[in-house]
Amino acid sequence: MxxxxxxxxxxxxxxxxxxxxDAKLGDDVWQEDPTVRELEALSAERMGHEAGLxxxxxxxxxxxxxxxxxxxxxxxICGWDSHCVRDEVGAGAALAGVQYEMIPGDGRYTVEQVAERIRxxxxxxxGTGLVWLENTHNLGGGTVFPLAEIRKIAAACRERDVPLHLDGARVFHAAVAEGVDVREIARCFTSMSFCLSKxxxxxxxxxxxxxxxxxxxxxxxxKMLGGGMRQSGVLAAAGLYALRRNVERLAEDHANARRLAELLAGTxxxxxxxAAVQTNIVMIGVAGDAPELVRKLDARGVQGWPPDAxxxxxVTHLGVDRAAIERAASIIREVLGA
Ligand SMILES: Cc1ncc(COP(=O)(O)O)c(C=O)c1O
Structure with a gap:
């Protein structure tokens, strides 16, 4: 597969x-796990923020x-296709009690689009409680939110005293694609998150x-949400390892995604x-029923995901090398082009 x-x-x-x-452990609910402390400190340092959690x-x-x-x-205020809107079971509405003011488009908006919605x-x-960005944008196809526009949005939010948060699940991908230190992106935001598992x-x-x-x-x-973990240094140790060794290699995943798109173009x-593939996500449009085509691909040993019909x-990642990408492309061409 x-x-x-x-x-x-x-x-x-x-x-x-x-x-x-080998991780050194303690009870992190008591804030006593040294490996979690180390991960939080390294994360804050990498992002140019005071603290990490x-x-x-x-x-x-x-x-x-x-x-x-x-x-x-x-x-x-966020993009209409944001992960927090589409794929988190309505948690923002159900548990935080917020409502979304959604900007249409591919998840990259302008300072004017944000400013006209702040009220x-x-x-x-x-009233606007928060402005939200997702970078890279998952359902937009791994697109990178241009740093120059982020800086303008950050200035507009500061002027109006509205916090700006980044869903940076894949912010390292954005930094690698733009050729900037991730801190340049991260420090534009009042707060931000990134994922170790993507x-x-x-x-x-x-x-x-x-x-x-x-x-x-x-x-x-x-703690209120039940997310206080005890000897979570076993997990933080994996995070530290990932942060130290697996960031620079993301460029390989980006090149593999671009190659896959090139091989599929014209099918x-x-x-x-x-040319629109900027990071590790390739979103293709299909003429047939996407879930059905995914089942056919699966039967031939290639797995994809249909976000809609x-x-x-x-999505490329460290478990898939160039040879596998080329094999996958020829199977996808055969199945979808048939
Ligand atoms: C942009 C973005 N934000 C947040 C999440 C949620 O992450 P998790 O699956 O760890 O809850 C995802 C998951 O794919 C994502 O793509």
Whole structure:
């Protein structure tokens, strides 16, 4: 099987498993796990923020950020196809009590689109609690939010005293694609998160970064949501290993994704623009029923994921090398072009 459903499908390497076995541990609910402390400190340092908080998942990081910044009934300005809108079971509405003011498009918006949506709390209007960006954008096809626009949005939010949060599940991909230090992106935000389990090869975990005060408030919500973990240094050790060894190699995944798109371009019934592939996600349009085509591909040993009836997503990661990509492309061409 060549598994291109998601970059979360990676398994920990031998070296990562050794690091997990050898980790120094303590009770992290008591803030006494030295390996978790080390991961949080390294994450904050890499992102240029004061503090980090290890959380079990990207979804929990997103929910905590909304709980910290936005009150019940507040609006969160975000892209209509954001992960927090589409794929987190309505947690923002159900548990944080926010409503989304959604910007149409591919997840990359302008400062003007944000500014015209920011509104005060009055006796009629909900008021903007938070502005949200996702970079890279998952359902947009791994697209990179241009740094120049992020800086303008950050300035507009600062001027209006509205917090700006980054769902940076794949922010390292954005940094590698733009050729900048990830800190350049991360420090534009009041708070941000990144995932250790998406293409970095760790089995579990995300880190929220922000000010010390943000961390204090986030810590209480993590506990409230049942996300306080005990000897979680076994997981943080995998995260440290991933951060130290698996970031630079993301360029390989990007090149593999671009290659896959190039090999699929021109296939009958497939729409794909290789030049639009910026990172490790290839989103193709298909003429037939996408879930049915995915089942056919599966039977031939290639796995993809259909986000809707007309698209299939393929994601490259450290478990798939160039030879596997070329094999996958020829199978996909045969099945979809038939
Ligand atoms: C952009 C983005 N944010 C958040 C998440 C949620 O992460 P998790 O699956 O760890 O909850 C994902 C998962 O794919 C994602 O792609």
């Amino acid at each position: 060549i598994d291109l459903r998601s970059d979360t499908m990676t398994l920990p390497s031998e070296g990562m498993r050794d690091a997990m076995r 290890f959380v079990p998942s990207g979804s929990m990081a997103n929910l905590i950020a909304q709980l910290v910044h936005a009150g019940r009934g507040d609006e969160v 005060p709390r009055t006796f009629h209007t909900p 293409a970095l090869g760790a089995p579990v975990g995300s880190v929220l970064c922000g000010s010390r005060d943000f961390r204090e408030r986030a810590l209480r919500f993590r 009958r019934g497939v729409t794909v623009d290789p 007309r698209r299939i997503r393929f």
